[in-house]
Amino acid sequence: MAPRDPVGFLRQEYDSLVTQDLDWRIKPLIGPSAPRSNVAGKPNVIVLCSNNYLGLATHPKVKAAAARAVRTHGAGSGSVRPIAGTMDLHEELEATIAGFKRAEAALVYQSGFATNAGLIPQLAGEGDVIISDELNHGSIIDGVRLSRAERTVYAHNDMGELEKRLNEA
Numbered sequence: 001m002a003p004r005d006p007v008g009f010l011r012q013e014y015d016s017l018v019t020q021d022l023d024w025r026i027k028p029l030i031g032p033s034a035p036r037s038n039v040a041g042k043p044n045v046i047v048l049c050s051n052n053y054l055g056l057a058t059h060p061k062v063k064a065a066a067a068r069a070v071r072t073h074g075a076g077s078g079s080v081r082p083i084a085g086t087m088d089l090h091e092e093l094e095a096t097i098a099g100f101k102r103a104e105a106a107l108v109y110q111s112g113f114a115t116n117a118g119l120i121p122q123l124a125g126e127g128d129v130i131i132s133d134e135l136n137h138g139s140i141i142d143g144v145r146l147s148r149a150e151r152t153v154y155a156h157n158d159m160g161e162l163e164k165r166l167n168e169a
Contacts, residue, residue: 032058051112081110116143124149129169131162 017023027040033052039045056062069089077085090108097106109115120143124130128149132140135156144151152169154161 034058112137113139113142116140117146118143120144121147123147131165131169133157133162 014023029047030038030041033047033050034055034057035047035050035053036044037047037050039047052058073087073089077087079085081090094106094108097108098104109118116137116139120130120140124144124147126148128147130144130147130149130151132144132151132153133156134153152165154165
């Protein structure tokens with residue numbers, strides 16, 4: 001009897017993805033992130049996956065402020081904010097945003113993923129129900145899991161199924 005190969009199918013699956021050009025390979029961004037960027041040596045590629053949709057990463061005022069911050073505070077806080085990385089610049093930014101929004105306070109997270117993982121559990125918990133589209137970003141799914149709320153999923157963009165899930169809740 002031949003030995004069982006419980007993961008042998010993975011090589012076949014991967015090779016199939018490569019053959020179809022569906023394997024994921026990191027493509028380096030050469031230069032700044034912009035709506036049209038140099039990606040892996042190809043200039044003028046339209047970038048639809050960046051969070052820089054407002055062009056702020058290359059805005060002259062943002063770049064000048066970042067250069068000033070590096071001169072006065074270094075290249076980073078040396079730690080994540082909750083441990084030892086909250087700087088006066090973070091507090092200044094949050095106060096500015098709170099004032100702009102006419103809110104009591106604001107909290108800035110370092111990424112969308114961190115925002116969803118930190119905020120969703122604050123908004124919902126045990127005894128709540130979260131109804132989620134099956135194609136939500138992984139950070140939303142993780143935030144929902146961390147919330148300990150009851151969760152139910154509906155087929156992507158299926159308003160009939162969403163209505164059913166709402167009625168069940």
